[in-house]
Structure formats: C-alpha cells, structure tokens
Amino acid sequence: MGRCDQQVVYNLPAQRFDQTAQAIARATGCFIRYPDKSLVNVPVQPVRGRLTRRQALRVALRGSALRIVRETPNLMEVARVPAH
Numbered sequence: 279m280g281r282c283d284q285q286v287v288y289n290l291p292a293q294r295f296d297q298t299a300q301a302i303a304r305a306t307g308c309f310i311r312y313p314d315k316s317l318v319n320v321p322v323q324p325v326r327g328r329l330t331r332r333q334a335l336r337v338a339l340r341g342s343a344l345r346i347v348r349e350t351p352n353l354m355e356v357a358r359v360p361a362h
Contacts, residue, residue: 280351281307282331290325290338298322298338299356302331310335311348311355320344320358 290301296318299310308331312318322338329337335346335354348355 282352282354285328285330287328288325288334292324295320295322302334307352309353
C-alpha cells in the first residue's frame with residue numbers, strides 16, 4: 279500500500295479536473311500525473327465521503343472521457359480515452 283491508498287474525508291464539488299486532482303493529491307505524496315494539459319478543463323464529478331485517493335479519483339472521473347491509465351503505490355496517471 280502506498281500514499282495513494284490512504285483514506286481521507288472529501289467534500290469536493292463538481293469542478294475542473296485539475297482542481298480535483300490537486301485537492302486529492304495535496305500534501306500526500308500521491309502524485310496524479312496528466313501529461314496532456316488539455317485535460318485541465320474537463321469537468322468531473324463531485325467527491326464526497328471517506329475514500330482512498332484512488333477511490334476518490336475514480337469517483338471524480340466517472341462519466342467522463344478520462345481514465346486512470348497507470349498506477350503505482352504513489353502515482354496515478356490520467357489520460358483521455360478516445361470514444362469508440
């Protein structure tokens with residue numbers, strides 16, 4: 279288990295992906311990488327409750343074109359998944 283597996287209480291509104299990513303990763307050592315900077319303005323879901331950082335990011339991305347494409351104990355990488 280890494281830093282991305284620590285539980286935190288969240289009360290994040292629906293907002294831009296970059297704002298949510300920063301709030302989830304803030305001061306934890308759990309890095310959320312997104313090499314494609316066009317992702318910053320993608321709207322994501324609200325995140326509420328006691329969740330691990332991994333769970334929180336999955337909740338936020340639900341229903342969007344963004345997915346976690348790589349995970350390590352202390353990192354999650356997000357990319358846009360092309361529509362089929």
